[in-house]
Amino acid sequence: MLLQQLLNGVLASGIYALFAVGFTMIFGIMGVLNMAHADLAVVAAFAIVWAVSAGFTPLPAVLIAVVATLGLALVVERLAMRPGRRFKGEAAIEMPLIATIGAGMIIQNVAALIFGNKVIFFPWQLPAFINIGGFLVSQGLLISAGVALALLVALEILVDRTSFGRQIRAVAQNPTAAKIMGIDTNLVIVATVALTAAIAGIAGGLVGLSYGFVAPMMGIPYAIKGLVAMIIGGVGSLRGAVLGAVLIGLVEAMAVTWLGSQVKDVAVFAVLLAVLAVKPGGLIATPGAR
Amino acid sequence: MDFWLTVFLSASIAAIAAIGLFLQIRSGQMNVGMAVFVGVGGYVSGALGVHLGLPPALTVPVAVAAGFLFGAAFSALTLRLHHWFFAVTTLTLSVAAVSGVGRIGIIGGALGLTGIPFLTHAVPILAALVVTFSLAWWIDRSTVGLAIRATGDDEVLAQVFGVRVRLLRVLVFGIGSAMAALSGALHAHRFGVYQPSDLGFHTSLLLFVYVIVGGKTSVWGPLVGTFFLHLMPELVKISPEAELIVFGLLMLLVAVAMPDGVAGAFSKGIQMLRGGRNRAGEAEISKF
Amino acid sequence: MTTIEREPAALAVAGLEIAYGDTPAVRGVSLSVGKGEAVAVIGSNGAGKTSMLRGITGLVAARHERLELFGQSLAGLATYRLHRLGIGYVPEGRELFRGLSVEEELQIGGRFLDRGAYTARLDEAFELFPRLKERRTQITRTMSGGEQQMLAIARTLMAGPRLLLLDEPSLGLAPVIQDAVYGTLEALRNRGLSMLIVEQNAFRALRLASRAYVLELGQVTREAPSAELIDDPAIQAAYLGRH
Numbered sequence: 001m002l003l004q005q006l007l008n009g010v011l012a013s014g015i016y017a018l019f020a021v022g023f024t025m026i027f028g029i030m031g032v033l034n035m036a037h038a039d040l041a042v043v044a045a046f047a048i049v050w051a052v053s054a055g056f057t058p059l060p061a062v063l064i065a066v067v068a069t070l071g072l073a074l075v076v077e078r079l080a081m082r083p084g085r086r087f088k089g090e091a092a093i094e095m096p097l098i099a100t101i102g103a104g105m106i107i108q109n110v111a112a113l114i115f116g117n118k119v120i121f122f123p124w125q126l127p128a129f130i131n132i133g134g135f136l137v138s139q140g141l142l143i144s145a146g147v148a149l150a151l152l153v154a155l156e157i158l159v160d161r162t163s164f165g166r167q168i169r170a171v172a173q174n175p176t177a178a179k180i181m182g183i184d185t186n187l188v189i190v191a192t193v194a195l196t197a198a199i200a201g202i203a204g205g206l207v208g209l210s211y212g213f214v215a216p217m218m219g220i221p222y223a224i225k226g227l228v229a230m231i232i233g234g235v236g237s238l239r240g241a242v243l244g245a246v247l248i249g250l251v252e253a254m255a256v257t258w259l260g261s262q263v264k265d266v267a268v269f270a271v272l273l274a275v276l277a278v279k280p281g282g283l284i285a286t287p288g289a290r
Numbered sequence: 291m292d293f294w295l296t297v298f299l300s301a302s303i304a305a306i307a308a309i310g311l312f313l314q315i316r317s318g319q320m321n322v323g324m325a326v327f328v329g330v331g332g333y334v335s336g337a338l339g340v341h342l343g344l345p346p347a348l349t350v351p352v353a354v355a356a357g358f359l360f361g362a363a364f365s366a367l368t369l370r371l372h373h374w375f376f377a378v379t380t381l382t383l384s385v386a387a388v389s390g391v392g393r394i395g396i397i398g399g400a401l402g403l404t405g406i407p408f409l410t411h412a413v414p415i416l417a418a419l420v421v422t423f424s425l426a427w428w429i430d431r432s433t434v435g436l437a438i439r440a441t442g443d444d445e446v447l448a449q450v451f452g453v454r455v456r457l458l459r460v461l462v463f464g465i466g467s468a469m470a471a472l473s474g475a476l477h478a479h480r481f482g483v484y485q486p487s488d489l490g491f492h493t494s495l496l497l498f499v500y501v502i503v504g505g506k507t508s509v510w511g512p513l514v515g516t517f518f519l520h521l522m523p524e525l526v527k528i529s530p531e532a533e534l535i536v537f538g539l540l541m542l543l544v545a546v547a548m549p550d551g552v553a554g555a556f557s558k559g560i561q562m563l564r565g566g567r568n569r570a571g572e573a574e575i576s577k578f
Numbered sequence: 579m580t581t582i583e584r585e586p587a588a589l590a591v592a593g594l595e596i597a598y599g600d601t602p603a604v605r606g607v608s609l610s611v612g613k614g615e616a617v618a619v620i621g622s623n624g625a626g627k628t629s630m631l632r633g634i635t636g637l638v639a640a641r642h643e644r645l646e647l648f649g650q651s652l653a654g655l656a657t658y659r660l661h662r663l664g665i666g667y668v669p670e671g672r673e674l675f676r677g678l679s680v681e682e683e684l685q686i687g688g689r690f691l692d693r694g695a696y697t698a699r700l701d702e703a704f705e706l707f708p709r710l711k712e713r714r715t716q717i718t719r720t721m722s723g724g725e726q727q728m729l730a731i732a733r734t735l736m737a738g739p740r741l742l743l744l745d746e747p748s749l750g751l752a753p754v755i756q757d758a759v760y761g762t763l764e765a766l767r768n769r770g771l772s773m774l775i776v777e778q779n780a781f782r783a784l785r786l787a788s789r790a791y792v793l794e795l796g797q798v799t800r801e802a803p804s805a806e807l808i809d810d811p812a813i814q815a816a817y818l819g820r821h
Binding site: 033079084089094096097099104108112113117221268269272276 | 532
Binding site: 167176181182184 | 637657658659660661662669673674676685686687689733734
């Protein structure tokens with residue numbers, strides 16, 4: 001029973017990790033938490049819901065979702081995040097916090113206005129369970145975890161080994177030096193926002209695929225798990241974010257097994273407090289992080 | 291007539307918590323989970339009434355004290371967290387509290403606490419609002435207020451100037467939480483029930499919006515914000531979703547263009563009318 | 579109409595003005611660096627030397643009547659564009675990336691080169707600064723000040739700049755290391771690289787440069803060949819007394 005739950009927990013953490021790396025990359029490069037980041041998953045999921053119901057075949061439906069998600073992410077960056085970089089001190093933190101919370105409210109409730117503030121079936125589902133060595137595993141969750149793992153490995157390679165990745169790290173570590181070395185910092189930031197938005201969008205699709213339904217407010221729990229994963233893993237570290245996500249998945253699984261499913265959220269909070277008490281900088285501290 | 295009184299009293303109760311949140315934000319503690327601190331008051335006062343049969347006149351003060359202790363303890367435990375991390379921690383607390391409280395049988399579990407003694411009279415509610423506002427006004431205006439603002443604006447600087455930052459943060463957060471608890475207790479006695487979902491993200495978010503949209507640079511901000519955002523939807527009659535879209539747009543507007551919120555824009559407007567640009571400029575400076 | 583073929587200056591600045599709020603930092607500075615010339619700007623702390631370079635590179639807002647690189651106007655260009663136009667800027671305090679390795683810093687500098695050219699440049703850089711080759715994989719934050727300064731110069735050289743702007747390259751370095759850094763700069767000058775060097779350590783800068791400007795309170799108060807300034811008692815008293 002516990003092993004079964006732990007397996008589910010690890011598989012579910014794949015989606016958490018996709019959100020966590022997005023939060024951590026944006027925070028690393030802009031010093032801003034995009035509180036509307038997880039709502040981009042809602043945009044992608046509902047773009048697919050709409051496109052399929054409007055009669056589009058899968059490929060154009062995915063394209064529509066990509067355009068909608070990236071487009072909106074860039075609007076949020078331009079309107080809610082970029083202006084904050086003008087400010088210094090407290091205002092540089094407050095302004096984007098307030099603005100991105102506002103942007104998230106708008107996204108959630110526009111979706112609720114159009115599709116209803118309720119759970120909606122996702123057109124593509126993988127509800128079947130398969131038996132692997134005595135364990136029942138949700139097919140959708142298994143594929144989600146596989147896709148997440150592949151994306152995370154690709155992301156690690158991109159950031160660690162490519163010229164674009166070096167530029168991302170350069171801007172995150174020292175924007176002035178980046179400019180001096182000929183890096184268009186705004187372009188790198190916008191590209192990073194688009195990249196993380198794409199990842200969040202894919203995560204939104206995976207949520208629908210794995211659980212069979214999506215909801216306008218589903219971004220909120222994923223935002224919390226992504227943010228907590230980022231913090232307990234160590235802000236600015238991709239591996240830390242993934243580690244944090246897996247930890248949350250496991251803790252949730254244990255809480256469900258021993259205490260019942262309602263206690264999941266309490267367990268996440270308890271882990272956050274525990275890690276912050278023991279290692280305030282997170283489990284993997286990055287020297288480059290702010 | 292009765293309808294408007296209801297809206298007015300709801301706004302008054304919410305404004306008490308919003309003023310408490312204003313003080314917390316003012317001291318640099320971005321609390322995005324205020325509903326939990328409101329809930330402490332609601333559940334403490336409610337449970338004492340239900341289980342011991344005590345009247346609100348006795349239980350509300352106890353609830354306020356409990357709110358202060360809970361808030362001060364939370365702040366003391368999270369002293370090392372700054373800004374973003376404090377916001378995320380309070381947000382997580384708010385979501386966790388809903389499911390956590392739902393497990394506690396003695397306060398009604400997932401169904402909520404029912405049978406709380408009623409106190410629906412307008413006078414105590416308004417009196418509570420006046421006392422809260424006056425206290426916050428005094429704190430914000432006094433030297434303590436100056437120090438609070440200093441901790442909010444620049445903690446290192448405040449430390450240099452000898453403000454005992456830690457103690458002040460904890461104290462202010464405690465007072466803000468006590469105000470929240472007062473609000474929660476009044477809410478519980480007004481409706482006779484208190485539910486786990488009252489502690490959740492939605493309530494927390496609304497309180498945050500009231501303060502930010504109203505303006506976080508003067509005590510008038512949370513008051514104006516709460517009443518404005520309570521009355522506006524009733525006057526315009528839009529769906530709850532559309533209402534939240536408007537709130538979201540207002541948040542964006544405030545963040546990008548109106549850092550002092552509706553109250554700030556309003557007072558600036560009055561000053562412009564009275565004395566032209568010069569006076570408005572002076573007011574800008576005198577705020578600090 | 580016939581134009582006289584005359585090679586434009588590597589850097590021509592006229593009427594540069596910078597102010598922080600109401601406080602002027604640079605007041606109407608004009609200077610030029612000829613092609614292949616090394617020019618020094620000396621001045622005391624707070625004279626506006628660093629501001630001047632930050633204004634030229636667009637890191638701070640500046641007004642100017644003329645700002646040209648080999649005859650091409652730089653007016654209104656964002657800082658990041660200067661790198662590809664051939665300005666190598668080695669700022670005060672080096673401004674390395676905290677978490678990159680030596681090689682990654684060099685890769686950032688040479689990222690517009692094709693593979694062959696990149697390898698050639700990398701070899702050149704390692705020839706100039708053999709220490710960097712040994713430390714190839716080291717994270718730059720953990721290196722000594724001298725090594726960091728060498729890397730800051732090396733990474734700008736990767737792009738093959740036409741003009742080098744150097745801000746206090748000897749700051750905070752032991753005399754032996756200063757010798758090494760200046761030795762390299764001399765070698766670069768002898769290869770014909772144009773450079774503008776800003777220094778408090780006036781003696782070293784004047785020996786490297788053929789010409790120098792004296793900057794006081796944001797204004798150029800003197801322009802003369804370096805040899806003349808080194809021998810000038812007033813300059814000796816003000817800037818060469820100790821270092």
